[in-house]
Amino acid sequence: MENTYRRNVDFSTIMVRVIGYGCIGLFALCCLLPFVLILSSSFTSEKAIMESGFALWPKDFSTFAYEIVFRNPRLIIGSYVVTMGITIVGTAVGLFIVAMTGYALQRADFLYRNKISFYIYFTTLFSGGLVPFYLLITQYLDLKDNYLAVLLPGLLSPFLIIMMKAFTKSIPHEITESAKMDGAGDFTIFLKLILPMSTPALATIGLFIALGYWNEWYNAMLFLSPNMEYRPLQLFLYNVITSADFIRNSAAASNVAPQEIPLESMKMATAVVATGPVILFYPFVQRFFIQGITIGAVKG
Amino acid sequence: MKTVTVQSQTPVVKTKTKESRFKRIWKNRTLLLMCMPAIIFFAIFAYLPMPGLYLAFVNYDYSLGIFKSAFVGLENFRFLVMTGDLWKLTFNTIAYNLAFIILGNFLQIAVAIMLNELRNKWFKKISQTIMFLPHFISAVLVGLLAYNILSYDYGLLNSFLELVGLDPVQTYSNPAIWPYIIVITFLWQSTGYGSIVYFAAIMGLDKSILEAAEIDGANAFQRIRYIIIPWLKPTFIILLLFSLGGVLKGNFGLFYNLVGANNTMLYPTTDIIETYVFRTLMTNFNFSLGSAVSLYQSIFGFFIVITANWIVKKVSPENSLF
Numbered sequence: 001m002e003n004t005y006r007r008n009v010d011f012s013t014i015m016v017r018v019i020g021y022g023c024i025g026l027f028a029l030c031c032l033l034p035f036v037l038i039l040s041s042s043f044t045s046e047k048a049i050m051e052s053g054f055a056l057w058p059k060d061f062s063t064f065a066y067e068i069v070f071r072n073p074r075l076i077i078g079s080y081v082v083t084m085g086i087t088i089v090g091t092a093v094g095l096f097i098v099a100m101t102g103y104a105l106q107r108a109d110f111l112y113r114n115k116i117s118f119y120i121y122f123t124t125l126f127s128g129g130l131v132p133f134y135l136l137i138t139q140y141l142d143l144k145d146n147y148l149a150v151l152l153p154g155l156l157s158p159f160l161i162i163m164m165k166a167f168t169k170s171i172p173h174e175i176t177e178s179a180k181m182d183g184a185g186d187f188t189i190f191l192k193l194i195l196p197m198s199t200p201a202l203a204t205i206g207l208f209i210a211l212g213y214w215n216e217w218y219n220a221m222l223f224l225s226p227n228m229e230y231r232p233l234q235l236f237l238y239n240v241i242t243s244a245d246f247i248r249n250s251a252a253a254s255n256v257a258p259q260e261i262p263l264e265s266m267k268m269a270t271a272v273v274a275t276g277p278v279i280l281f282y283p284f285v286q287r288f289f290i291q292g293i294t295i296g297a298v299k300g
Numbered sequence: 301m302k303t304v305t306v307q308s309q310t311p312v313v314k315t316k317t318k319e320s321r322f323k324r325i326w327k328n329r330t331l332l333l334m335c336m337p338a339i340i341f342f343a344i345f346a347y348l349p350m351p352g353l354y355l356a357f358v359n360y361d362y363s364l365g366i367f368k369s370a371f372v373g374l375e376n377f378r379f380l381v382m383t384g385d386l387w388k389l390t391f392n393t394i395a396y397n398l399a400f401i402i403l404g405n406f407l408q409i410a411v412a413i414m415l416n417e418l419r420n421k422w423f424k425k426i427s428q429t430i431m432f433l434p435h436f437i438s439a440v441l442v443g444l445l446a447y448n449i450l451s452y453d454y455g456l457l458n459s460f461l462e463l464v465g466l467d468p469v470q471t472y473s474n475p476a477i478w479p480y481i482i483v484i485t486f487l488w489q490s491t492g493y494g495s496i497v498y499f500a501a502i503m504g505l506d507k508s509i510l511e512a513a514e515i516d517g518a519n520a521f522q523r524i525r526y527i528i529i530p531w532l533k534p535t536f537i538i539l540l541l542f543s544l545g546g547v548l549k550g551n552f553g554l555f556y557n558l559v560g561a562n563n564t565m566l567y568p569t570t571d572i573i574e575t576y577v578f579r580t581l582m583t584n585f586n587f588s589l590g591s592a593v594s595l596y597q598s599i600f601g602f603f604i605v606i607t608a609n610w611i612v613k614k615v616s617p618e619n620s621l622f
Contacts, residue, residue, distance in 0.1 A: 011519075012519030012520040012521055012522075013519070013520040015520065015521075016417050016520040016521065016524070017417055017418065017419065019414065020414035020415070020417040020418050021418060021420075021423070023410075023411075023414055024411065024414050024415060024418065024423075024427050024431075025423075025427065027411065027427075027431060027491070027492075028426075028427040028430040028431050030488065031430050031431050031433055031434050031488065031492060032430050032433070034445035034446075034448060034449065035433070035445070037445070037448045037449070037456060038444065038445060038448060041448060049454055050453075050454075052459065053451075053453065053454035053455060053456065053458065053459045054448045054449075054451070054454050054455065054456055054459075055456070055459070056456075097337045097338055097341070098338075100334045100335075100337070100338075101334065101335050101337070101338040103334070104331040104332075104334040104335050105335065107331060110328060110331045111324055111327070111328045112328060112331075112332060112335075116335050116338075116339065119339065119342065120338065120342055123342050123346035123347070125601075125602055125605055126350070126598050126599075126602050127346065127349070127350070127594075127598055128346075128348075128349030128350040128351075128352050128353055128594070128598075129349070129353065129577060129590070129591060129593075129594025129595070129597065129598060130574075130577045130578060130581055130590065130594060131352065131355060131577065131580070131581050131587050131590045131591045131594060132349035132350070132351075132352025132353060132355065132591065132594075133345075133349045133352075134581055135349075135352060135366070135587075136344075136345075136348055136349050136352070140348075141344075152345070153345055155341060156338055156341050156342070161338065185330055186330035186331050186334065187330050187333075187334060190334065211436065214438075215436075215437070215438035215439070216438075217438060217439065217440050217553075218439075218552065218553060222582075234438045234440045234441075235440075237438075237440050237441070237444075238440045238557075241440065241443065241444050241447070242560070242561065264454060267444065268444075268448075271441060271444050275437060275438075275441055278436075279433070279436070279437070282433070282436050283429050286429060286432055289432070289436075289493075290496050293493065293496050293497060294496060294497065294500045
């Protein structure tokens with residue numbers, strides 16, 4: 001009796017594990033497959049794509065699309081520079097403001113913390129919508145065709161400020177109090193004590209802001225017109241994907257006959273060049289994103 | 301405010317309130333100044349556009365500006381109701397979000413539970429990293445990935461259908477299959493990352509309970525059914541309510557990049573509030589109509605959040621937002 005009973009337990013555990021390994025493995029494969037498809041297509045000759053479509057392994061290996069992308073790399077390098085500039089400046093400024101606000105708002109002795117918290121939180125409940133926002137940026141702030149139109153709106157978000165509040169709560173309150181006893185001002189305490197102590201939080205929040213800027217294309221599409229030569233990376237990619245004319249124009253500068261331009265594989269090659277480096281970087285920082293969503297979810 | 305005692309030695313009551321208010325501000329000046337950049341930011345980018353919603357009640361004339369254009373009352377709303385657009389947009393936006401929320405949470409819980417059962421550290425780590433990957437790419441790239449699979453001429457889907465002897469499908473002109481495509485793409489992108497919350501919740505479960513259950517003869521399925529799933533229930537309810545609060549907010553990037561900018565054929569099943577407002581602005585230049593939809597979305601959405609938060613407060617007060 002005891003024997004069968006024990007075997008029963010083992011069997012169900014094994015079953016669950018088999019199902020677990022099977023399902024997780026399958027799902028992970030599904031997550032990876034589209035990326036493999038793009039990579040493979042970017043290394044496939046245009047002729048092979050025309051004949052048999054995109055495939056998970058290049059039927060006719062070719063680096064022609066990359067050759068054209070890199071023969072005249074001015075546009076894509078310009079896009080990289082623009083996106084990196086916006087990301088670095090935006091993340092540095094945004095992170096500083098988020099950290100400062102988050103710290104001030106969790107100080108129990110700050111009289112206006114509830115009012116200001118609500119003032120910030122309310123913006124997630126009610127918004128003016130796209131049209132007034134568009135008019136504000138283009139007519140009132142006059143930022144059309146200005147990189148600031150992409151940089152400024154991405155600086156802060158209520159979500160990140162709430163996250164910072166939750167993070168800094170874990171720093172013992174006595175630190176602030178004893179520093180105050182010693183005559184330090186609030187800003188000095190923040191700068192000299194709190195900031196160095198919250199590096200994990202800053203890394204997480206900084207990465208959230210940076211990721212937002214790196215993947216940003218919406219404001220870029222709204223506010224940067226096509227006559228801007230160097231556009232953020234994702235907008236550049238969007239133009240390559242959606243407009244054959246855009247590819248023809250940029251390939252024409254590389255002295256390729258229009259009928260020889262590998263339209264499809266060039267889309268894929270551009271996507272790989274625009275996204276590849278970040279995807280390689282991401283496994284090293286994913287633990288910060290995990291930390292972020294865990295804290296963010298706990299606090300709502 | 302009244303509960304805060306301020307040390308003030310001014311004897312006269314009338315001036316006391318005045319002076320103490322100034323003193324209060326003075327006492328908090330550094331922290332107040334530290335919040336100033338954020339206050340100004342939200343004033344400009346969030347509060348300043350709000351009065352612009354007045355656009356919804358006028359017939360916008362570019363040369364006259366928002367507040368001098370002719371007032372038409374509820375005419376724009378009447379138009380939206382008469383054409384059936386408002387109903388269609390509301391239905392699409394809510395239906396998609398409900399599918400996202402329900403299927404999404406279900407899958408996230410399933411993935412978290414299965415991850416918890418895996419014993420091979422190496423397998424666990426790699427599969428987790430791969431599952432998170434789709435969350436970190438831009439909406440533009442998601443559109444391209446989908447195109448690689450769905451394209452009529454070159455897509456992997458049709459290559460596969462051909463291989464097994466079926467007819468190729470005209471994906472980009474068949475509105476009926478788009479709800480599936482959009483929901484599957486959403487789940488593909490969000491499940492791995494979303495499962496972290498549930499996985500973290502399982503980690504918080506006292507392992508000795510599971511061990512005790514095992515000793516008492518509960519098999520693996522029973523341990524999941526009677527211990528882990530009930531343990532996840534509060535997390536699930538809170539996350540569900542919070543996401544229900546945003547049921548009227550659409551994911552513009554996903555829809556726009558999957559469907560394409562001008563694919564009118566697919567609008568009946570893929571048009572949501574965000575894509576409609578975007579078109580009124582960028583394609584039709586009907587600013588008033590777009591604002592009317594936005595105002596409707598904001599007000600209706602506001603009440604949904606209030607209701608959701610009210611329910612959260614009943615279920616678990618410490619998790620409520622306000």
